[in-house]
Amino acid sequence: MRNSVLYTIEKGELDKLIGILHRDGYTVVGPTVRDGAIGYEAIESVQQLPIGWTDEQAPGHYRLKRRDDDLYFGHVVGPQSIKKFFFPPKQRLFGIRREGENDYVFEATQPEPPRYAFVGVRACDLAAVRVQDRVFNDVMPDPYYAKARSQAVFIGVNCAEPGGTCFCTSMDTGPRCTQGFDIALTELKSTFTVEVGSDKGRKLLEALEHKTTDANTKHLVDLMMQSAAEHMGRSLNTDGLPEMLLNNLQHPHWDEVAKRCMDCANCTLSCPTCFCSNVEDKTDLTGDHAERWRTWGSCFTLEFSYHTGGYNRSSTAARYRQWLTHKLASWHEQFGTSGCVGCGRCITWCPVGIDITKEANAITDDVKRFRAEQERQRAEEVGS
Template identity: 45%
Template sequence: MENGFLCRDRFQDLLEALRSLGYQCIGPQVRDGAILFVALVAAEELPRGVRDIQAPGSYRLERTAGPRFFGWANGPQALKPLVFAPREVLWRAERAEDATIRFIPELPPPLRLAVIGVRACDLAALDLQDRHFLGPPAEDASYAARRASLFLVAVHCSDPSDSCFCASTGDGPRASTGFDLALTELDDGFIVESGSGRGAQLAASLALDAVTGDMRSEAAAQAEAARARQRRRLPSRDLRAALFARLEHPRWALVAERCLACGNCSSVCPTCFCHAGVETPELDGAASVHARVWDSCFTQSHSYIHGITVRSDTRARYRQWFTHKLGSWHEQYGRSGCVGCGRCISWCPVGIDITEEAAAICTGTGHD
């Protein structure tokens, strides 16, 4: 629902309104040459007049003369680290004097987070993570606690990067669901829409200005331009069937010659959820801490089962990542595991491009 227009110089009012409801604000800021989501106190901390230049194996920021806070596509993080922490203690075990063992669950500290500047692809990825961590057969208590604390302020993408292809996966560049508030950034300010009851209440508290017809026309043109600007895409055919019919395609060996098996692609991917369990026992054996840490298809240990590393080489590991993401994910979650954010393309140190590999393997095109 469209709620009104927030002038740029009143952006701080939005942050204050969220804080008055008990939320700590997290928002995009320039850190170490990239856009990262970190604690946000003042609107001046937002990346005003910044754009990102992305390409396979390349990410850099440039200054522009423009007034916009969100004129960039994305950084290496999405919402994933905020709900599925890179390392998280899940429980402790303690041995009593009578040798019985007690398991004590640990939950993250209660913290209400409002995340500003969430992209459409990030929301689609969060929905996938929800299906994994909250769906049957069991809800993950740590994920559920973090997820319940989120207030999401989306900003529709106006400047996708050259790595983005969310239009081809159907997940962007405009956010359509999953947000509390969504903002369309124009040069003078923001058209505010609400997507939840609490979002509507917050918007009502801001005493917004009226949205004009010119603003709506500019927003529509901006959305269409953002969509048209995306040049990458996944093949439109049934990738699940195409991939599983081509498990011995020679392209797997070619990509494995380039792939470093570093796991960057799964770290930055907002939908990857694989993890390992790590036990840290105390020296006297009386207690132990069990933590969950991010893992990846690309580590040797991830496919170690009963004395055997099932996927012993990079070809098998890359193929596993790829065929799960674009193929068998459909059976598990009813859709592809790729939301078209392009992060795995930009943050791959050797510039392996998932869209190029999909085209080469599934349609016989590409650059091989």
């Protein structure tokens, strides 16, 4: 039970909110149906939200289905998070013109990021933004990221019906938005309850017709959140997990996963926290104009680790191990948090349905079994 004050707005007010954000100069981004999936795109009105749609998700499986109601947010997360708006998949870092033999002139570098207002962001994706903040907005901030991030507005949505691959409860990031939002909505039949998370959010709420939520409805919201937490599609045992994984880099299960993994990099591209990038330098055909681009990279590609000495991770097993141990273990040492927010995208979008929770649990369980067996044998030896 959360003690924060809840307000209630009629559903129609959401469209008004989007209008206000537009008028204030924001690029409003929300979930919308495109190419048979729900993704975050710029939207003009609530009509573009996936009204009456839901998404059926399982390892390697994603289908949009009609709901028998017309909820705006009756779905969970699609293939893409809002990562792409702060950390664009392709970004020109600079251009250089060569003038004469030895004279180089820098051209205007990066464009200004738009002012984004995100509508319908889930708790896991809000958590993912906080995870990426530690990479891009910490000691040496990435200017584009820092700017886009600082001027963004977040309208969160609490999840009442988790998807088949969700496990935010295990990662302690959801299903309820608890931080990092300006406004957090819970969708009811004909109304939203609204929680205010910042001054910006309060101003937005004040522009809408709202009333304080009654005790019964508040209780209902709590029950919905509790029920959602109890109905996660997946679960991951994170107790002692980082040490467990890092101490078992040579566990045979890595080879077992590698037999299934296709190195396609879907997991890293759909992951809301994966931050690796390639830096590419190229010239045009005249040879007088060079550019540097930063593009999303993936530790699943062979060349990712290539240097003069060779490939550091030449096998799929090594690359999968790198990804999983980075996400669930070494991230803690690097950034003081897990790199996983439990959104389940890597499970849904893996073409062969490799399940990060299952693979991590498999190693944990096996090591525990092994230890228990050792204990038993030791006890027997002592006993005999």
